[in-house]
Amino acid sequence: MLLAWALIALIGATSVDTSAVAQSVLFDFDAAPIHTPLPIDLTAGGITAHFSATGQGFSIQAANTLGFTPPGFSGNCLYPSSVFSSDLVISFSRALTNFSILYSPQELGCDDSARMKVTAFMDGTPVGTNTAIASTPGTWPSETLGIATTQGFNNVIVHYDAPPPTCRDYGVIFLADNMSVTPAPEPPSLRISRSGDQIQLSWPADATAFSLQSNTNLQNPNSWRVITNTPTVTGGNKAVGLPLEAWDSFFRLRSP
Helix, strand or coil: CEEEEEEECCCCCCCCCCCCCCHHHHHECCCCCCCCCEEEEEEEEEEEEEECCCCCCCCEEEEECCCCCCCCCCCCCEECCCCCCCEEEEEEEEEEEEEEEEEEEEEEECCCCCCEEEEEEECCEEEEEEEEECCCCCCCCCCCEEEEEEEEEEEEEEEEEEECCCCCHHHCCEEEEEEEEEEEECCCCEEEECCCEEEEEEEEEECCCEEEEECCCCCCHHHCEEEECCCEEEEEEEEEEEEHHHHHEEEEEECC
């Protein structure tokens, strides 16, 4: 899988750096316009999430609309628009590796709780699924539903999967708040610069799963070759020097 690449069109005095650090991002819905129905786009930490739903959907409402606030909820939350089941569908502007959301199903004095399910997709292809059941049942209990994968995903569906096994005073709806996501890490940076009569290529030393490759013709994807020069390691970076004649080559870092 290609995770990072850079091209040299002309060798100049500047270098190319595409590095970025992945951090968890919280969507708490408090800044979302109150009473707004889905679909809606919200942005936090440079990630845009598009919220939509099946059925009659959800809207942005105060967490205490019921006259009380479920444990862990505060400010605004996603509130069901009817008493009928609706899936919460969320797509993201970049790939993620972790997703979680706090939910509270409609249950009144129950001894057990509903099963909720999240399914993650990458461009429509299923990546994984996970379920959760409130560990402390009762009246509008709260629990966190999440999924983490090594393979990135950019879409999730939150689904009311099964009612409580014994409780009879319930509804197939849920509130949701405090969605947390972790973007997939950016590929390691490949820095390119000129030093005297050499091209200098450098990248993070901890990117041990990547090989440096070159190509003189992008029309032929089979012509990429591994550069076997032994890199030097300085200050947490690997570096390879190549003759200036390689100025018209293309370079990339590639993982297996």
